[in-house]
Amino acid sequence: MTSHLSWDRSLDAADLVIVGAGVVGLAHAVAAVDRGMSVVVVERDERAVGASVRNFGHGCFTAQDGAALRYATAARTAWLRLAKEAGLWLEESGTVVVARADDEYAVLEEFAATRDGQAVLLDGGRVAERVPVGPGVVGGAWLPLDVRVDPRQAVHAIAAWLAGRGVRFHWATSAHLVEPGLVTTSRGRIRAGNVVMAVGHDVDRHFPDLAERAGLRRCVLRMLRVADPHGRRVGPAVLSGFSLLRYGGFRSCPTQPALRARLEAEQPVLTGIGLNLMFTQRPDGDLTIGDTHGYAVTPEPFDDDELDRHVLAESARLLGADRLVVRERWRGVYASAADPFLIAAPMPGVRVVSVTSGIGMTTALGLAPEVLDDLAA
Template sequence: MVGAVKDSFDLAVVGSGIIGLAHALAAARRGLRVVVVDRDQKANGASIRNFGLVVVTGQEPGLSRRLAERSREIWLELANEAGIEILHRGKLIAAQRPEALALLETFKSGEHGGACKLLTAREVLAQQAGLDQSAIIGGLHSPFELRVESREALPRLASFLAEKHGVVFRTGVSVTEIAPPFVETSAGRIDAEKVVVCPGDDFSSLYPGLIGKHGVQRCKLQMLRLADPGFRLSSALMSDLSLLRYGGFAALPEAGALRAKLSEERGAALANGVHLIVVQSADGSLVVGDSHHYGLTLDPFGSEAVDQLILGEFKTLFGKAPNVLARWTGYYASAKNAVLRDTPHEDVRLVIVTSGTGASTGFGLGEATIVELFGQ
């Protein structure tokens, strides 16, 4: 996609994944002239290999929660402005163990649980068809979550930025050097006063030494698409394993008892970083996952054993699983902190979401970076 070429820009964004587009949107909304440069022809990484789930409830309190709340607001605005369809609203956590229910009760009583609703087993089953009643003892419903189809939402957002905001896209172009007010690329020099670099899990092309100092590694995940199960999800769905993956739950004292119980009963799942998220696409098919394996260089191969662990968790909740239609792996940057933000130059910001929460927090993060670079 190529917009009308301009001689110079206020901002160059390197990377056209969700984080790059979030920064482009924040800048374009302020009337700044923006160019997005990407070595690929379109977003092809973690930004489209995910659930498209904007998670608010369960985000770590503080910055991550605030960024998620603001990002949710922007997703809703884009639903109207850019025609991005919201497929789900809300999230149901189906508790299978007393330890999980105790954790949810504590969360409900805390600062961020007020708008959520604790559910009895009967209420969970009434809210979501298809669940195995013998597996459920209660749950929690959050009204905040949104779900989009990432592989459709990202191209639509890019088109919206180009057509409505005049953002220029230079794709299939590699950035070789950043020296504001210039960016050198494989297709020539771009004049840009300020630059935001959003490299995803590319740790070697730009600022490798700086990225390395932050202890960043890669996370590999596995996901599946299942055939239409014959029922409709009322919202996104999670289960007990998911509670250990989100800081807003995992930091609570009750998480220790749940982890111990799951270690006994689901040791292999924990060892492979498996937790269950289930969302549904417009055609009725289900996106199910995922797993987590870490390292600097990870193999590209999916594991059938890991897929079976994911499907096993699905079967625990639903009794059976539909046919698998597709399988894929994804990779994203991972580090101790949820976000890597650094300043290689006073007019350059390096921004990497290192927690797998790009869709959930990216728009809020983009606004914060643009304010930092250009002021209020």
């Protein structure tokens, strides 16, 4: 019989204890190791299985604005470094934004004018040269600074690289209680100089009042992996006119509200499900397509197949394909709130960090050093 006192044993100790081994948590571990800190990471699953592995693998740096653009710019440098040092797959292939209407191209013209060569306008023919698209393309833009990684490989490669640099991982270990200087887990207590809670959409499981004040909800996505209908290598990520409604850099363009109004009037079902019509190609040649967005504090557990039908139909139209063969389907979940970044200090030496805008892969590696600067101060 296990003594009650065994639960008081010390499991570990470190300068920084991070709860959560998704990309946000690992980004803080990278920044801490670079500063010579000792680091422990606590993860409830035996490996990362959340939003960090269920996304497009798209470093969508250029389309951000404000703080997100600052974080993204720094994150790009970090991703390039990690690709070399951690051995993760990365392509500096950029993004092609496809415009299939004049008002979509007008937004891209305004966007390109503000980005000093970071967005190159393309006519319809040059779009078709770069990516497979169906008829009706009037033009587009190439964002050369964007990158692609394989999300199913990247976070695991970073975790392995961190372990090789002395970071200690406690997998399949739940954090039950966080206090200044202490994290109590399902396996014992960990002494902490500082703590970063990087638990994504589960902030409310640990700090419900904080989550309520932030208006935190869960955003549920529908995504699919399909066979490439053209058998063609697609280097860039591909965005569409629907994407112009979702990224901060495009939303700041003066003509974007008129585009939104037109799409909402002509495609109320697609805008109503929050369609961000885009795709990326995986290293094996298949395409990741999506995605839809639904919001709730507690989402319904039932998936509506109508969402997948919309994604498949619109993706086929964008690709100029008769039909798409589905290999996999999945639900992604990430934290959502009005402020795209939740950074809070619920107690001394503890920071709660959640990217509440679906751009964790794009920004986390730039955000984390600023959080550690704040903790150090």
